[in-house]
Amino acid sequence: MTTKVGVIGLGNMGGGMAATLARNGFDVSGFDLSEAALEQVAAKGVKPVKDRAELIRSVDVLVLSLPKAEHVEAVCLGANGILELGHAGQIIIDTTTSTPVASRKVAAALAEKSIGFLDAPVSGGPAGAAAGSMTMVIGAEPGVLERAMPVLEAMSGNRVHVGGYGTGNVVKIANNLLAAAHLITTAEAVSLAAKAGVAPEKLIEGLNAGSGRSAASQVMFPTWVLNKAYNSGFTMGLMRKDVGLASALAGELDLDLPVASLVSQLWQSSRETLADGEDFNCIVMRTDAKLFGHEE
Numbered sequence: 480m481t482t483k484v485g486v487i488g489l490g491n492m493g494g495g496m497a498a499t500l501a502r503n504g505f506d507v508s509g510f511d512l513s514e515a516a517l518e519q520v521a522a523k524g525v526k527p528v529k530d531r532a533e534l535i536r537s538v539d540v541l542v543l544s545l546p547k548a549e550h551v552e553a554v555c556l557g558a559n560g561i562l563e564l565g566h567a568g569q570i571i572i573d574t575t576t577s578t579p580v581a582s583r584k585v586a587a588a589l590a591e592k593s594i595g596f597l598d599a600p601v602s603g604g605p606a607g608a609a610a611g612s613m614t615m616v617i618g619a620e621p622g623v624l625e626r627a628m629p630v631l632e633a634m635s636g637n638r639v640h641v642g643g644y645g646t647g648n649v650v651k652i653a654n655n656l657l658a659a660a661h662l663i664t665t666a667e668a669v670s671l672a673a674k675a676g677v678a679p680e681k682l683i684e685g686l687n688a689g690s691g692r693s694a695a696s697q698v699m700f701p702t703w704v705l706n707k708a709y710n711s712g713f714t715m716g717l718m719r720k721d722v723g724l725a726s727a728l729a730g731e732l733d734l735d736l737p738v739a740s741l742v743s744q745l746w747q748s749s750r751e752t753l754a755d756g757e758d759f760n761c762i763v764m765r766t767d768a769k770l771f772g773h774e775e
């Protein structure tokens with residue numbers, strides 16, 4: 480029998496994931512608060528559902544792709560949510576970049592009703608979601624992971640099981656802290672080299688052949704910064720959320736992490752010139768507006 484999958488949150492990531500699952504032969508329905516998002520997936524083999532309760536009741540597996548932990552908690556534990564309307568044996572794959580605390584709370588509550596939960600935050604952007612090539616870092620109990628595997632394999636090219644509930648989000652938060660830092664440090668290196676007479680393209684080529692390379696130099700600068708496209712599909716607002724999650728986690732654990740703290744401060748204070756809706760790569764403009772800005 481064809482597995483019925485519901486996707487809640489059909490934005491830049493969830494829309495692509497839903498289309499990928501439909502292309503891979505799953506019976507896919509989707510729900511979003513936005514009419515436009517529902518219309519977009521309808522053209523890609525996904526059944527748009529306007530009643531979230533109906534979707535929750537009718538599927539075997541639910542994939543969540545929501546902005547923040549608070550949305551995940553509301554959809555899972557709130558009125559007319561998954562705890563109330565879901566059924567034993569159902570599996571929830573939460574791909575939201577959320578918090579370890581929220582993942583553990585939701586997983587424990589759903590387990591009482593024999594509903595399985597995985598925190599499976601993703602990397603790879605909207606292109607990876609649409610191609611089914613994302614990387615997932617997964618926090619889950621082995622039995623739930625095994626049952627979810629056919630859906631996970633269809634959605635992603637690479638899966639790393641990092642531990643029990645919540646650990647997927649620990650790894651994702653640490654990953655995005657580094658990605659946020661590398662964008663700034665690489666922008667500083669490019670700006671420094673430009674002033675010392677080396678073209679940005681040549682500096683990036685040199686870094687990528689050396690030990691200073693990272694996803695910022697290998698992917699972000701060549702794809703979205705040097706050409707000033709700034710159209711990755713991941714926003715300043717979502718990356719600000721992620722560096723904020725890293726700061727909050729360090730605070731909860733009473734850790735003194737000066738570089739992480741500075742990175743978070745630089746991302747939050749850039750709000751004065753870079754709106755939440757801008758592409759996250761635009762953070763490089765705070766280092767050198769002339770070199771990286773749109774007007775150059």
Ligand code: NAD
Pocket residue numbers: 487488489490491492493510511512513516544545546547550553554574575576577601602603604605711712713714717
């Ligand atoms: P997005 O803003 O494009 O999409 C979020 C969608 O959720 C929107 O369509 C919104 O209408 C919908 N939504 C919000 N609250 C809802 C609710 N209560 N019920 C149903 N739908 C609701 O965001 P995105 O870029 O797709 O990111 C989704 C998650 O994936 C975030 O946690 C983000 O940090 C993470 N992420 C994004 C990227 C990326 O490149 N965009 C990469 C990796 C991880």
